[in-house]
Amino acid sequence: METLMSILVGILFAIGTYLILTKTLLRIILGTSILGHGVNLLIITMGGLKKGGPPLLGIKNLTYADSLPQALLLTAIVINFATTALFLVLSYRAYKVLGTDDTEQLRGTENE
Amino acid sequence: MNNLVILPIIIPIIAGMIMVIFRENLILQRFLSVFSTIAISVATLLLIIQISSKGIQTLYLGGWEAPFGVSMVADMFSAILILVTSIVSLCCLLFAFNSIGRERESYYFYPLFLFLITGVNGSFLTGDIFNLFVFFEVMLVASYVLISLGSTRTQLRESIKYILINIISSFLFLVAIAFLYAMTGTLNFAHLSLRVAEVGQEGLMTTVALLFLIVFSLKAGLFLFFWLPGSYSAPPTAISAIFAALLTKVGIYAIMRVFTLVFYHRPEVTHLFIGILAAVTMLLGAIGAVAFWDIKRILTYNVIVGVGFILAGVASFTTEGMTGSLYYLIHDMIIKALIFLLGGTIVHLTGTSKLKEISGLIRLHPGLGWMFFIAALSLSGIPPLSGFLGKIFISEGTFKTGYFWLGGIGLITSLMVLYSIMKIFINGFWGHTDLTEEKEKGTTKGLLLPIGILTILTIALGLGTEGIHGYVDIAVEGLMNPSQYIEAVLGSNPAQ
Amino acid sequence: MKEPNDVIIRSVTKVAVVIIFTFAINLFFSGHHYPGGGFIGGLAFASAIILLFLTFDIETVRKNIPVDFKVLAAVGVLIAVLTGVGAILFDAPFLTQTFGYFNLPIFRKTELATAVIFDIGVGLAVIGTSITIIMSIGDDR
Numbered sequence: 001m002e003t004l005m006s007i008l009v010g011i012l013f014a015i016g017t018y019l020i021l022t023k024t025l026l027r028i029i030l031g032t033s034i035l036g037h038g039v040n041l042l043i044i045t046m047g048g049l050k051k052g053g054p055p056l057l058g059i060k061n062l063t064y065a066d067s068l069p070q071a072l073l074l075t076a077i078v079i080n081f082a083t084t085a086l087f088l089v090l091s092y093r094a095y096k097v098l099g100t101d102d103t104e105q106l107r108g109t110e111n112e
Numbered sequence: 113m114n115n116l117v118i119l120p121i122i123i124p125i126i127a128g129m130i131m132v133i134f135r136e137n138l139i140l141q142r143f144l145s146v147f148s149t150i151a152i153s154v155a156t157l158l159l160i161i162q163i164s165s166k167g168i169q170t171l172y173l174g175g176w177e178a179p180f181g182v183s184m185v186a187d188m189f190s191a192i193l194i195l196v197t198s199i200v201s202l203c204c205l206l207f208a209f210n211s212i213g214r215e216r217e218s219y220y221f222y223p224l225f226l227f228l229i230t231g232v233n234g235s236f237l238t239g240d241i242f243n244l245f246v247f248f249e250v251m252l253v254a255s256y257v258l259i260s261l262g263s264t265r266t267q268l269r270e271s272i273k274y275i276l277i278n279i280i281s282s283f284l285f286l287v288a289i290a291f292l293y294a295m296t297g298t299l300n301f302a303h304l305s306l307r308v309a310e311v312g313q314e315g316l317m318t319t320v321a322l323l324f325l326i327v328f329s330l331k332a333g334l335f336l337f338f339w340l341p342g343s344y345s346a347p348p349t350a351i352s353a354i355f356a357a358l359l360t361k362v363g364i365y366a367i368m369r370v371f372t373l374v375f376y377h378r379p380e381v382t383h384l385f386i387g388i389l390a391a392v393t394m395l396l397g398a399i400g401a402v403a404f405w406d407i408k409r410i411l412t413y414n415v416i417v418g419v420g421f422i423l424a425g426v427a428s429f430t431t432e433g434m435t436g437s438l439y440y441l442i443h444d445m446i447i448k449a450l451i452f453l454l455g456g457t458i459v460h461l462t463g464t465s466k467l468k469e470i471s472g473l474i475r476l477h478p479g480l481g482w483m484f485f486i487a488a489l490s491l492s493g494i495p496p497l498s499g500f501l502g503k504i505f506i507s508e509g510t511f512k513t514g515y516f517w518l519g520g521i522g523l524i525t526s527l528m529v530l531y532s533i534m535k536i537f538i539n540g541f542w543g544h545t546d547l548t549e550e551k552e553k554g555t556t557k558g559l560l561l562p563i564g565i566l567t568i569l570t571i572a573l574g575l576g577t578e579g580i581h582g583y584v585d586i587a588v589e590g591l592m593n594p595s596q597y598i599e600a601v602l603g604s605n606p607a608q
Numbered sequence: 609m610k611e612p613n614d615v616i617i618r619s620v621t622k623v624a625v626v627i628i629f630t631f632a633i634n635l636f637f638s639g640h641h642y643p644g645g646g647f648i649g650g651l652a653f654a655s656a657i658i659l660l661f662l663t664f665d666i667e668t669v670r671k672n673i674p675v676d677f678k679v680l681a682a683v684g685v686l687i688a689v690l691t692g693v694g695a696i697l698f699d700a701p702f703l704t705q706t707f708g709y710f711n712l713p714i715f716r717k718t719e720l721a722t723a724v725i726f727d728i729g730v731g732l733a734v735i736g737t738s739i740t741i742i743m744s745i746g747d748d749r
Contacts, residue, residue, distance in 0.1 A: 020280070025272070032279050039286045046294035054643070069293065072242055076286055078647070079249045083282070085741040086253060087275050090260055092745060094268040106269050118692075118702040126689055132682035174695075174703040 005045040012038030025091045025101040029084065036080040043073050116162065117171040117186045119155040120194050120233040123148050128226035138214075141222040145205055148226060152198040152233070160191045164586060168600035170239065178601045179303035183239035185601055188587035189438065190236040192580075193365060196442050197236075199569070200357045200449045201229055203562035207453050208350035210558035211460065216262050216348070224261070227254040228354065235362045239601060240300045241292070244366060245285050248331070252278050255359060259347050270346035277339045281330035288323040295320065302601035304374045305594050313377035321375035321382050325367065325389075332363025334423055335389040337416045341400070344415065345408035345465075349456025352408075356415045357449035361441065364419060368426055368437065372591045379429045387427030387510075391521045393420030398525040401532035407455045407465045407540075410532050414451065414491065417529055418444045424518050425506035433509020434588045440502025442580075443573065447491050447499065450566040451533070454484050457563065458540055463553035467536060472545030476552075479560060481541040483567045488537055490570045492530035498573035614663070621663040628656035636731055640719075646727035650734030657735070658742055666746065677743065681736025688729030691722055 012034055019031025047069025055064040095101045127148035131141045163169055163186065171184040205225065212221055231251025238244050256278075260271035293299060295317065296307040308317060326336070333340045340360075344352050367386070375382055397416030404410050422444060425437030457480060458473065459465045474481035490497035503526065510519035573580070590596050632652035639645025660669045695704035707721035 020276070028276065032276070032283075035280070035283055039283045039290075042287060043290040043293075046290040048294075068299075069290075072289070072293075072299075074647075075242070075246060079246070079282075082253060082737070083249070083256075083275075083279055086256055087279065089741070089744055090256070090268070090271060090275065093260070093263055094272055097263060097268055098265060103272075106272065113701050115696045115699075115702055118696075122689055122693065122702070126686065126693075129682040129686040129689070133679050133686075135678075172701055174705060175701045 001049050002045055005041060005049065009038050009042045009045065012041065023103050025095065025103065028103070029087055029091060032087065033080075033084055036076075036084070040073055040076055040080070043076065044069050047072075114162065114169040114171055114186075116155055116159050117169050117184045117237060118173075120152045120159075120198075121184075121230055121237060123151050123155070124226040124230045124233070128223040128230070131223040131226070132220065135218065135220070138217055141217070142209060145222045145226060146202065149198045149202040149205065149229070152229070153195060153202075156191055156195045156198065159186055160188070160195065160583065163188050163191055164583060168590065168597060170600055178239065179298050179300035182243060183300065183601060184237045185239035185301070185597070186237055187590045187597060187600070188583055189368075189591055190365075192438070192442065192583060192587055193236050193361070193445075194233050196445045197229065197232055197358060200445055200566075201225070201354060203453070203566050204350050204354045204357070204449060206562040206565075207353070207456075207559060211456070212348060212350055213262075219261060220257075221261060224254050224258050225354070227251075228258065228358070230254075232358050232362055236365060239302070241304065241370075242289060242299045245282070245289060248285070248362070248366075249282060251359070251362065252282070255355065258351050259343060259355075261351070262348070264346075267346045270343045273339055274343040277330065281327055284323065284330075285327040288320060288327055291320045291323070300601070301369070301373055302598040305598055306602070308374055309377070313375060317375070318378055318381055321371070321378075322385065324370055324375075325382065325386065328363045328366045328370070329389065330363075331360070332367060332423075333360045333393075333416055333419050334363070334367070334386075335393045335396075337393065337397070337419070340416060341409055341412040344412045349453060349460065353449045353452035353456065356412070356452045357445045360415060360419050361445055364422055364441065367423065368591065371426065372429075372434075373594045373597055376429075376594065383427050383429045384515075386423055387515055387518050390420045390423040390427055391518050393417075394424070394521055394525040398528035398532070402528050402535075405467045407459060407467055407470075407536055409465075410467075410536060411452055411455045414529060414532065415448055417525055418448060421503075421506065421522055421525070424515075424522050425502075425509050427518060428506070428509035428513040428515060430509045430512050431588060431592055432505050432512060434591055435584060436502050436505025436507075436509055438502075438584050438587055438591075439577075440499065440506060443490070443498040443502050443570070446566055446569055446573065447487060450487050450563065450570065451491060453559075453563050453566070454480070454487055455536070457556060457559050458484075458536075460554040460559070461552050461556065467539045470540045470546075471543035472541070474541040475545045477556060480556060480563075481537075483560075483563055484537055484541065486567055486571065488530070488533040490574070491533055492526050496571075496574050498570045498577075500574060501577055617663050621659055625656045625659060628652060628659070632656065636727065637724075639727060640721065640723065646730030647734055649727075650731035651738065653731070654735045654738040654742075657739055661742065661746065666743065677736045677739040679736075681733050681740060684729045684732025684734070684736055686729070688726050688733065691726045691729065694722070 016031045016035030016038055019027045019034065022028065047066050050065060052063040052065040055067045098106065127144045131144055134140050159169065168185060168187040172178060173182040173184065228251055231247050231254060234247030234250060235244055238247055256271065256275050259274055260267050289299065296304055298304055298307060330336045344355055371382060394417050397413050397420060400413035401410050401417060404413065422437050422440050425433040425440065458470065462470050464470065490499050493499035493503040507519045507522060510522065632649050635644040635652055636646060636649030639649065692703040696702055705721060705723045707719055709717055710720055712718050
């Protein structure tokens with residue numbers, strides 16, 4: 001299972017990297033989003049995939065899953081959500097002000 | 113348990129949230145922001161006194177003990193950095209009052225500023241590597257908005273690059289954390305240190321260490337600084353000054369913490385690598401600083417040189433080198449804020465950042481000119497000022513380890529820094545006075561106060577080194593002996 | 609301009625929003641011992657409001673729910689942090705939670721925990737932020 005997941009993570013990373021290297025801003029944002037999912041999957045895989053109940057008070061189980069990677073994951077998802085939303089809003093602003101979403105035209109260092 | 117440890121994090125966040133609620137009341141916002149930075153300084157001073165008498169202070173959030181819960185750890189190193197942070201941010205705030213403009217003020221400038229400080233202080237205080245990531249993100253999200261605040265064309269263009277770079281480096285950070293968790297099964301710094309010492313820092317562990325180094329290098333601007341000159345010169349002066357003073361320093365803090373506490377078993381690999389990167393960073397940064405004729409560019413490249421120099425001391429991994437790094441880190445936070453505020457004032461007065469179009473400012477603004485002169489000397493480490501001692505110790509440390517090339521490059525780039533900053537002084541302040549008082553684009557009214565405070569601070573830090581010497585020694589001792597940190601967090605007999 | 613034919617979404621929304629609100633509150637309170645909690649409850653609540661945005665106009669919804677969501681988020685974070693500060697006043701570590709059993713008139717023996725106050729803060733912050741994000745993208749044409 002871990003091997004399968006690792007391959008999937010690799011595929012997600014590849015797609016994300018490809019999208020980030022394209023020129024359109026929207027695709028770059030989608031790329032970061034996919035990369036983020038790949039990272040989340042990596043965290044949960046690295047924590048070890050095993051069977052077990054949730055470590056909650058109300059449920060009687062003999063084995064429990066490791067809850068730390070899941071806590072990390074939840075935090076990472078929230079942060080990823082926030083940064084993606086911010087990135088999206090900002091790119092939209094940039095598109096409206098600069099009139100382009102082509103990164104090729106966002107080059108240059110001098111003031112306009 | 114010591115609840116003082118959490119105060120530098122919760123004071124700014126509470127103040128910031130109150131400001132968001134009272135968005136229209138700018139006077140309240142100004143008052144609260146100044147009040148909260150002063151409150152942080154007072155709390156940190158108390159903390160420093162406690163640390164020097166009772167050792168490293170810890171706090172387990174919610175009473176969940178380490179390594180299971182979230183712990184906050186304040187050792188002397190982080191306490192000193194927080195104190196300097198709050199002083200520098202107070203000066204940048206005072207500068208912002210008269211320069212940032214009403215539109216940005218009402219668009220949540222002060223709350224965002226305080227969230228940035230929350231993130232920075234949190235990164236300094238946290239006791240586990242995942243919360244380091246969380247506080248990094250708090251700091252970065254605040255900086256994303258601050259860098260684009262006002263939405264000028266340049267700002268928007270630069271902020272997109274800045275955000276993309278930082279999002280990718282955050283993902284790399286998470287990947288590194290995932291690998292580390294898979295190998296050690298813990299994320300608490302103290303516990304990690306124990307576990308890594310147990311299993312030994314073999315090839316795979318060193319690889320993870322280098323992955324962390326890449327992540328922190330992206331944040332600190334160590335070698336991977338290609339994003340830095342553009343994004344630090346885009347926002348208004350007060351914002352770029354606080355970025356230059358604090359953001360890269362958090363990356364440096366993370367490198368120093370991780371590579372003295374956790375991955376310190378293979379200095380011949382990891383620390384040598386830091387040394388090589390530091391040398392290249394110093395050289396490239398100095399070349400950039402010498403080559404450009406634009407004030408903002410020269411200053412941003414000087415930030416890069418500073419990063420390289422601080423990490424040269426870390427690379428030597430000796431007590432002298434660490435002492436030098438800490439002295440220079442404190443000095444660099446103050447001087448980078450000062451020099452950015454000074455440069456920003458010049459741009460504000462003349463309306464251009466092109467050095468060739470400015471001359472003879474000293475006739476109209478003698479105070480500004482002489483303070484710039486002092487700052488320039490201090491930046492390049494001329495004796496009675498604050499940069500000198502750090503330079504001495506770092507050079508001594510690198511020579512002691514046998515990295516003569518590293519110390520040599522450090523000294524050569526110091527000269528280049530001196531040349532680059534004197535270039536601004538000679539071109540900008542000497543020569544024929546083109547401007548008259550009426551033709552100036554702005555006034556220095558109210559801007560000289562924070563600059564003056566920082567100038568006095570850099571002189572005082574140079575002359576009164578004896579005063580802080582004891583505290584710096586405690587901090588360096590803590591950095592060089594990880595067992596102190598581990599004992600403070602996990603108790604005297606860490607059984608786990 | 610022709611009026612869009614949206615009878616179905618309008619009638620479905622009127623029912624669905626109530627159900628989602630109830631479910632969100634249920635999720636929120638079950639978070640104490642079971643899966644759920646402030647974050648998920650807040651997100652579900654926000655999704656119902658976003659459904660309202662989609663069906664009716666943003667202006668209409670704003671008129672009927674006169675809340676500044678940025679302030680709501682700030683109040684939420686403030687509540688969450690202040691529950692932590694409350695622990696400092698009792699000389700316990702920051703964020704320490706406590707609970708007790710009380711005999712309330714209707715509910716009989718009930719467990720009341722300070723963690724719920726913290727969760728309310730989290731929930732409000734999540735609602736406030738997500739609606740702010742949606743509004744800042746969707747509100748402009």
